[in-house]
Amino acid sequence: MEFSEAKNKFVQTWGALGSQWGINKTMAQIHALLMIAPEPLSMEDIMEELQISRGNASMNLRALMDWGIIYKEYKPGERREFFTSEKDLDELAVKIAQERSKREIKPALKVLKEVSTSVGGTSAEAKHFTEQTTKLYDFVLKADNMLEKVTEFKDNWLARLVVKIMK
Amino acid sequence: MEFSEAKNKFVQTWGALGSQWGINKTMAQIHALLMIAPEPLSMEDIMEELQISRGNASMNLRALMDWGIIYKEYKPGERREFFTSEKDLDELAVKIAQERSKREIKPALKVLKEVSTSVGGTSAEAKHFTEQTTKLYDFVLKADNMLEKVTEFKDNWLARLVVKIMK
DNA sequence: TTGAACTTTCAAAAATAAATGAAACTTATT
DNA sequence: AATAAGTTTCATTTATTTTTGAAAGTTCAA
Numbered sequence: 289m290e291f292s293e294a295k296n297k298f299v300q301t302w303g304a305l306g307s308q309w310g311i312n313k314t315m316a317q318i319h320a321l322l323m324i325a326p327e328p329l330s331m332e333d334i335m336e337e338l339q340i341s342r343g344n345a346s347m348n349l350r351a352l353m354d355w356g357i358i359y360k361e362y363k364p365g366e367r368r369e370f371f372t373s374e375k376d377l378d379e380l381a382v383k384i385a386q387e388r389s390k391r392e393i394k395p396a397l398k399v400l401k402e403v404s405t406s407v408g409g410t411s412a413e414a415k416h417f418t419e420q421t422t423k424l425y426d427f428v429l430k431a432d433n434m435l436e437k438v439t440e441f442k443d444n445w446l447a448r449l450v451v452k453i454m455k
Numbered sequence: 456m457e458f459s460e461a462k463n464k465f466v467q468t469w470g471a472l473g474s475q476w477g478i479n480k481t482m483a484q485i486h487a488l489l490m491i492a493p494e495p496l497s498m499e500d501i502m503e504e505l506q507i508s509r510g511n512a513s514m515n516l517r518a519l520m521d522w523g524i525i526y527k528e529y530k531p532g533e534r535r536e537f538f539t540s541e542k543d544l545d546e547l548a549v550k551i552a553q554e555r556s557k558r559e560i561k562p563a564l565k566v567l568k569e570v571s572t573s574v575g576g577t578s579a580e581a582k583h584f585t586e587q588t589t590k591l592y593d594f595v596l597k598a599d600n601m602l603e604k605v606t607e608f609k610d611n612w613l614a615r616l617v618v619k620i621m622k
Numbered sequence: 623t624t625g626a627a628c629t630t631t632c633a634a635a636a637a638t639a640a641a642t643g644a645a646a647c648t649t650a651t652t
Numbered sequence: 653a654a655t656a657a658g659t660t661t662c663a664t665t666t667a668t669t670t671t672t673g674a675a676a677g678t679t680c681a682a
Contacts, residue, residue, distance in 0.1 A: 302591075498658085
């Protein structure tokens, strides 16, 4: 396969994977590009390579930095900013897990807790509701704890995680 | 909190959570509704409760059945079909993991493998590309294996999983 | 302090995804 | 075999998300 074909295929695939997992396509594509770039890239480079507008590039670079998975870099004697990606994949997983927990799961947990503890009454419907939402709360909490624990250890995190959960 | 308010809040929240994780809002809402319904619901019931069209209800019920997380049920003497959800949450997690692996991760892995093994040449760019995409392939494969292993054990899957991975 | 190089913002446009609803289809009943 | 009850399909509409691009904002160098 031609290098350029392989590169393009990779960027497209990473973009598609991202968009299925709640990260927008361009964001994932920029990340893909930075993952395989041997040198930091400028915003121009990225716009050029992905054929996207300046605004789009700017917004998604910002978002990636907010997630903590790419970094700004300054080159001596250069006015422009350059970007590199986090290349340690375990670190990447940790950061994504943290962000998603914070942004999505935590707020949902809050509501689940609220609704699972606030319905009184003795009707079968109400009882069943409380029972089910409580189970869901426990379940989501368990899942979230796992995500969080991942972030506490970088190496061999899985084994340690289990010790912690099972004890 | 009023029962109806709590119910509504729960359905909305589950819907939002779903849509952030790649499952469409209505699909997640229907699932939420079935999770808390003490009795199987008909399509009418669901349309009514969520204020959605017949077509929408039909398509999403179908999708949920394809995922294997809700079931059709027939009541004696009733022409209509009724639906219930999988209420075992571990089973739910297993099914979701299986589906997402099959639909999203497996195809991406195929491409990653392809691009990581097909670029020849000796340029720094090409070498770096091959190196990085190989790492990504291994990483995604590892993640996917974990998802898959989940499906092999229902009870205490985490502990067993670790034994298997660490051995 | 002016202006050139570069970045960010955000209202509007474009692209994408989801929902509607009426017609077609299926299945059971008389 | 005709009808009624119920379900699915899919072209069109609607809602949501993403992208654009031009104006506003920064920062640095002279």
